Amino acid sequence: MIGITTGDPSGIGPEVALKAIDAIEHNNILLIGPLSIINKERRSLGISRIPEVVDLGDSVEIPFGKPSKESGEIAYKTIIKAIKLLKENRITALVTAPVSKEAISMAGYNFIGHTEMLADAFKVQRYAMFFYSKKINIALVTRHIPLSMVSKKLSIQRVYDTITLTYEFLLRYWKVLQVRERAVIGVLALNPHAGEGGNIGDEEGKIILPAIRLAKKDGIDVEGPLVPDTAYLTAVKQARCGFDAFIAMYHDQGLIPLKLLEFERAVNITLGLPFLRTSPSHGTAYDIAGKGIADHGSMEEAIRLAILLGSHRKGTVPPLRHEGHEEHKEKEI
Incomplete structure (x- = not known):
């Protein structure tokens, strides 16, 4: 029911x-x-x-x-x-x-x-906000908080949990969701140009990359930190997106591209x-x-x-x- x-x-x-x-x-x-x-x-x-x-x-x-x-x-x-x-x-x-x-x-x-x-x-x-659509899937590390608080709320554990929750969900329902059985997950950087080696912010090196490495140790096929302004291009230009899901660091980083592509059909799922x-x-x-x-x-x-x-x-x-x-x-x- x-x-x-x-x-x-x-x-x-x-x-x-x-x-x-x-x-x-x-x-x-x-x-x-x-x-x-x-x-x-x-x-x-x-x-x-x-x-x-x-x-x-x-x-x-x-x-x-x-x-x-x-x-x-x-x-x-x-x-x-x-x-x-x-x-x-x-x-x-x-x-x-x-x-x-x-x-x-x-x-x-x-x-x-x-x-x-x-x-x-x-x-x-341990939970996450995930958005599913035919063209693009996105999970959010932080949700409804001020932009000024995003960096403070990021942590290795929070990024790692979002990656693993997304992986577990896709692994369980891959046939239904029509994604790869072995999902490929792309993790976005927080800063422009993925931080430029720490010159435009150090969250990539201190938080995001360590979380990705932990997920890789668990056998998850995960890539990143991806440059945010180009990461979504495969979802637009290719018949099949290069990633089965993206991990966005904050609300608008994930939802602007999602709603541009699938506003009328996207579904929010709580993992x-x-x-x-x-x-x-x-x-x-x-x-x-x-x-x-x-x-x-x-x-x-x-x-x-x-x-x-x-x-x-x-x-x-x-x-x-x-x-x-x-x-x-x-x-x-």
């Missing part, structure tokens, strides 16, 4: 969720959100059939197009309900519609993102969780909310991928290291 949250009711979450579900016609779905909002959106879109709904019971009128305390409260409650359903084994996979961190903050919650909240709820220390979690790669899109014109392609792909991966979820690929290399073990904040 797959649980699908409706996300921020002021955004396009309910719209793309209902459109995607209607296109897929899959039976084993629980839709998680306020029934009143779901029914209103369903009637507006002319959708007659909806799956079973886990109703939150909120009937407050929420305007489209802007974050609010009320919309943040509902969005947060849908995630809490989804976590409860996962822990009760009523659902085995989760697809989350987009939420607004600003709105959830306005409701009084300390919310960094779905990824961190789910990892914390299930006591997972390391004890269940499958996917989501569309876009946000709440307040500017078009309530107009019925949102493209549901990424949401549909997220649901389809959750179904497909779930059907192939057999056995377990053991993590290479749960505890990390002792000489490089560090506490992450």
